[in-house]
Amino acid sequence: MKRLFFSIGLLVCSIGLFAQKNGKVEFEKTQHAFGKIKEEAGAAEIVFKFKNTGSDPITLTSVKASCGCTTPDWTKEPIQPGKEGFVKASYNPKNRPGKFNKSVTVKTDGQPEIAMLRISGEVIPRPKGPKDFYPMEVGNLRFKSTHIVFGDVMNNGKDTASTLVFNQSEKVINLDVASSKLPSHLKMEAEKAAVAPKEAVRIHFTYDATIKKDWGYNFDYFKLVTDDTDTPEKRINLSATIKENFSELPAGTKMAKVRFDKESHNFGTIQQKTKVATSFTIYNDGEGPLIIRKSKASCGCTASRPAKMELAPGESTHIDVTFNSGNFKGKQKKSVTVICNDPNKPSTTLWIESNIEEAKGE
Known part of the structure; x- marks a missing residue:
């Protein structure tokens, strides 16, 4: 009986040895430092080359990047003994300023079963410009925001808010406040009516809850009239939450519940x-x-x-x-x-x- 068990064990081991692939991945390098890269330069790429130094074909069964920040590409077909393959990793620096250290996990059906590749570097932030400071574009004007949020406004009071408008064209653009039909509870005042090229002007808004006579969340909009040749009327949204001012109730007032x-x-x-x-x-x-x-x-x-x-x-x-x-x-x-x-x-x-x-x- 012992001899039978020994024979079966030897047979299993022999099958395992014959089943094991003798393909072997050897990378030229497993790390790459990009150094300093500019955010506006686009994706930085590196190709990690490897060679099958084993005696059997080898296949990369899985290639996964960490955090989704690197986008890998790799040799999909089996690599014959003595032949080369690659794993390409790219890093998109957009909106990712600062240092980074990312990995790519490579799985094979040979040796080693898992290989780790690493990329590192530092993203130099791109210079900020009008598109960053005034992200909302309407025609030739850019706004810091086209949604004016007043937040909480007491029912017996007023509140103010403002936005900035930037002229990205080469011509003066005039703001026609008088022709812009605002709801009666809203007032608008521009610090300058004529916005020079590459100039920013602040527009102030006043919300009067005593005129609105409403409660809770309220949303309004109007068209800011300009002489811009591209979209002369600019839609501006405004919102406020009108709340009751309980602070002025006389002492001893009987309250509802x-x-x-x-x-x-x-x-x-x-x-x-x-x-x-x-x-x-x-x-x-x-x-x-x-x-x-x-x-x-x-x-x-x-x-x-x-x-x-x-x-x-x-x-x-x-x-x-x-x-x-x-x-x-x-x-x-x-x-x-x-x-x-x-x-x-x-x-x-x-x-x-x-x-x-x-x-x-x-």
Whole structure:
């Protein structure tokens, strides 16, 4: 029996020896230092050459770069004994200033099974210019931003914001503030009406919430009129979130306290082109009147106006919410924002969810 086991073991070892490939990869070098490279110069490349010094053909079964920063190419077909192959690695320096040290892992069906190649260097940042400082291009003018964000604005106050506009052309471009039709709650003032070639001018904006008379997130836009021959009217977007100023309430004021019977509802699985509805109940658990300032639904969702917009202490009302599945597919999540005069919870987001299946027969 022992002799039988010995014979089987010897046979297995012999098969293993015959199955093992004798191809061997020998790289000319396994490291390369690019030194200093300019960011604007484009991808830096290096070709690592190797030779099969073994007695069997060899194949590179996998070549993977670290971090996705290097993009390898390599010899795909089997390399015969005595023949050469390559692994090419490239590094894109765009938006990657500073030193780098990356690796490429090479796997073979011979020896060695794994080889590591390394590239290193330092990316010298490109000089900054108008495209960096003023990234938004509209015609011959470049803007630091075409979306003016005021952030939070108190309902009884004003806020200011600004942007820079740069003339990248060779001619003077005039800003016609008077002809630019802004919403009544917005004012605009340019430090100069005539923007000289290669000059930047700051434009100031004022947002007056007392004129807007709204609540929560608000979005506006207007067309800035110019005499630019390319796109003379430049669209400018503006946004603000109007919040109630509770800091000026007299001491001892009785406060409202909002509560909802639920803050989310799941319709489960529904078909496309189906309408479903639910209701959210609002309670006033405070000592003062609860005023519902606003309720707003997201796209695909409709929220009714609450039955009552002002609740005495202990009273309640409800908001009916309808969702139209339309041509939506898969999991959906929509919202209804309710804004009220509770200083501890002035804004509440109510969520509705569903999983939408395609309509049968379509």
